[in-house]
Amino acid sequence: MSLLSLSNISVRYGRLTAVRGVTFTLAEGEMLFITGPNGAGKSSLLRAIAGVTPPAGGRVDFADHDITGQAPEDIARLGLSMVPEGRDVFGSLTIEENLMVGTGMHAGSRGWRARAASELEAVYATFPILKDRRHAQAGLLSGGQQQMLVIGRALMTTPRLVAIDEPSLGLAPNITDQVYERLIALRAERKLTLLIVEQSSTRAMMAGGRMMLMRGGEIVLDGDARALGQSEAMQAAYFGYGDH
Amino acid sequence: MGGLMQVVFDALSLGSLYALGALGIALIFGVMRLVNFAHGDVIAFCVFALLWPSVDAVAIIFAGNLPWYLLIPFALAVGAGLSVLSEVVVFRRFRRANPATMMIASFALGFVIRYFLLMLFSSRPKSISLLPELSQPVEILGARLPLLQLITILVTITVLIGLTAFLRRTRFGLEMRAAAENFTMARMLGVRANRVIMGAFALSGALAAAIALILGSQTGTANIMMGASVMLMAFIATVIGGMGSLAGAVIAGFALGAIATVMQVILPPDARAFRDAFVYGAVILVLIFRPQGLLSARGTKERV
Numbered sequence: 001m002s003l004l005s006l007s008n009i010s011v012r013y014g015r016l017t018a019v020r021g022v023t024f025t026l027a028e029g030e031m032l033f034i035t036g037p038n039g040a041g042k043s044s045l046l047r048a049i050a051g052v053t054p055p056a057g058g059r060v061d062f063a064d065h066d067i068t069g070q071a072p073e074d075i076a077r078l079g080l081s082m083v084p085e086g087r088d089v090f091g092s093l094t095i096e097e098n099l100m101v102g103t104g105m106h107a108g109s110r111g112w113r114a115r116a117a118s119e120l121e122a123v124y125a126t127f128p129i130l131k132d133r134r135h136a137q138a139g140l141l142s143g144g145q146q147q148m149l150v151i152g153r154a155l156m157t158t159p160r161l162v163a164i165d166e167p168s169l170g171l172a173p174n175i176t177d178q179v180y181e182r183l184i185a186l187r188a189e190r191k192l193t194l195l196i197v198e199q200s201s202t203r204a205m206m207a208g209g210r211m212m213l214m215r216g217g218e219i220v221l222d223g224d225a226r227a228l229g230q231s232e233a234m235q236a237a238y239f240g241y242g243d244h
Numbered sequence: 245m246g247g248l249m250q251v252v253f254d255a256l257s258l259g260s261l262y263a264l265g266a267l268g269i270a271l272i273f274g275v276m277r278l279v280n281f282a283h284g285d286v287i288a289f290c291v292f293a294l295l296w297p298s299v300d301a302v303a304i305i306f307a308g309n310l311p312w313y314l315l316i317p318f319a320l321a322v323g324a325g326l327s328v329l330s331e332v333v334v335f336r337r338f339r340r341a342n343p344a345t346m347m348i349a350s351f352a353l354g355f356v357i358r359y360f361l362l363m364l365f366s367s368r369p370k371s372i373s374l375l376p377e378l379s380q381p382v383e384i385l386g387a388r389l390p391l392l393q394l395i396t397i398l399v400t401i402t403v404l405i406g407l408t409a410f411l412r413r414t415r416f417g418l419e420m421r422a423a424a425e426n427f428t429m430a431r432m433l434g435v436r437a438n439r440v441i442m443g444a445f446a447l448s449g450a451l452a453a454a455i456a457l458i459l460g461s462q463t464g465t466a467n468i469m470m471g472a473s474v475m476l477m478a479f480i481a482t483v484i485g486g487m488g489s490l491a492g493a494v495i496a497g498f499a500l501g502a503i504a505t506v507m508q509v510i511l512p513p514d515a516r517a518f519r520d521a522f523v524y525g526a527v528i529l530v531l532i533f534r535p536q537g538l539l540s541a542r543g544t545k546e547r548v
Contacts, residue, residue, distance in 0.1 A: 052428055072431040081432070088429040090422050101422045104415055105434030157434060 003028045003161055003193050004049070009058035011044045018044035020217040021058070028160070031187055031194040031209035033225055035201045037238060041217040042197045043085055046163050050082035051075040063160060077105045081159035085166045087146040091139025095130050098138045098149055099123060102157040123152040126182055144175035151179070155186065163195040168203060180207055201238070205229035213237050249387035251509055257393040259501020260400035261455055265478025266485065266493035267407070268451035274424035274488045275444045278335060278346040282354035284475025286326055286449055289357050290456035291466045293322045295372065297364035303372045303466055312375060319453040327449025328442050361468045369467040374460040396458050403454065404494060416443060424488060484530050486537025496538060
């Protein structure tokens with residue numbers, strides 16, 4: 001059963017086409033890396049899925065709902081949580097306030113406060129550093145801590161799918177290792193489906209799972225991350241040898 | 245001592261008006277980057293909502309005769325209602341437009357409200373007596389001031405405390421603060437855009453109504469232009485305070501009130517007529533040294 005399915009999605013900004021006719025499905029519990037060079041359309045694709053930039057064409061289905069062109073808050077409420085590039089923490093809010101913003105979507109349902117409190121403890125258990133600094137302003141955190149905060153914040157919405165744009169951007173490699181360790185553990189614990197965008201395929205090869213390569217707004221390769229990563233086709237496709 | 249306290253109270257009550265006005269503008273700017281120039285006309289509308297339509301010089305009071313515990317909720321509801329209506333009918337359609345377009349739409353809306361009032365009430369100022377019991381003088385710390393002035397200050401302080409508690413302690417307040425800082429990110433966490441924006445408009449409209457009640461009681465007149473001068477000062481206060489920073493708007497509002505009152509006292513009598521020129525001069529000085537405002541709004545800082 002597929003949790004997320006895209007058919008023929010395209011994204012345009014004015015006359016510029018960032019994504020052309022992307023089609024794929026993602027099964028529940030799968031971990032998919034989308035890699036590719038700068039400007040390949042990876043972030044645009046994520047933004048289209050999350051409803052931030054409505055797709056110019058095609059259809060997106062998530063958890064048996066047609067979410068094409070839906071508002072970002074409605075998509076989030078179905079259980080698709082997006083962690084955009086650049087660690088968008090609410091800098092003036094405390095860490096705990098940041099984490100609590102996303103629990104509002106369950107407000108009013110039975111026992112949501114208790115569930116939010118237990119989610120909060122679960123996030124704190126995953127990222128203890130956040131608990132230590134829970135009343136600090138989020139803007140004062142280091143880059144790695146902010147990355148943990150935005151991932152934790154996404155988890156607070158009890159999502160079925162988390163889409164993360166460049167979790168390693170600007171982080172020291174050992175911090176990136178930590179972030180990935182957590183992500184992979186979370187996937188196992190919660191049967192979370194992960195959609196991760198990274199510029200380089202190294203992380204995908206280390207983590208395993210499925211990998212797709214995007215270039216020029218299209219998906220050019222799709223397969224097992226470790227197998228693809230070592231193939232010459234990957235190198236060629238990434239840098240665009242031979243097709244111009 | 246009495247003389248000094250008099251100046252302090254004058255400064256505080258004038259600053260209160262500016263602070264309330266600036267808050268009303270900053271709240272909406274925070275969530276949708278709209279400078280709502282119709283705010284002043286919402287203030288005027290709230291005063292006229294207390295009257296029957298007529299073009300006579302003496303106003304025919306309608307809701308204005310209600311006892312205060314009904315009058316105040318009525319006025320607040322009118323302000324909030326008109327403000328929410330303006331978002332649903334006008335601003336919602338410009339949500340994706342650039343800020344300049346939205347600002348021009350707000351000018352247009354202001355004109356529509358003003359000419360609607362003009363049609364029903366004519367442009368002639370009307371004398372009204374609103375909450376007359378508030379004009380009796382009280383003596384406090386050696387200064388004699390109308391009870392209304394004291395109430396203005398107390399109301400403003402109450403509003404500020406209430407608003408702070410609302411923003412810090414409630415779920416809706418949390419969502420509004422998150423949305424003010426990064427609207428798209430807040431939506432990606434399930435925060436409903438329409439609800440937050442309508443909440444900001446309702447609060448802003450209720451603040452406009454509070455100003456309307458104070459102005460109406462203070463001046464004893466209803467004038468379709470009565471919101472304009474407060475609006476201008478309030479807008480300047482939001483700019484000096486740092487666009488979108490609520491605390492900055494309040495501080496700058498009080499600062500402008502203080503500067504204007506002090507100018508009134510220390511300027512030589514011949515120059516007093518030009519008081520506002522000196523106030524704006526001070527504004528220019530502030531902006532030369534801190535173009536981003538006193539407290540630059542959070543979240544609008546450049547990303548690294």
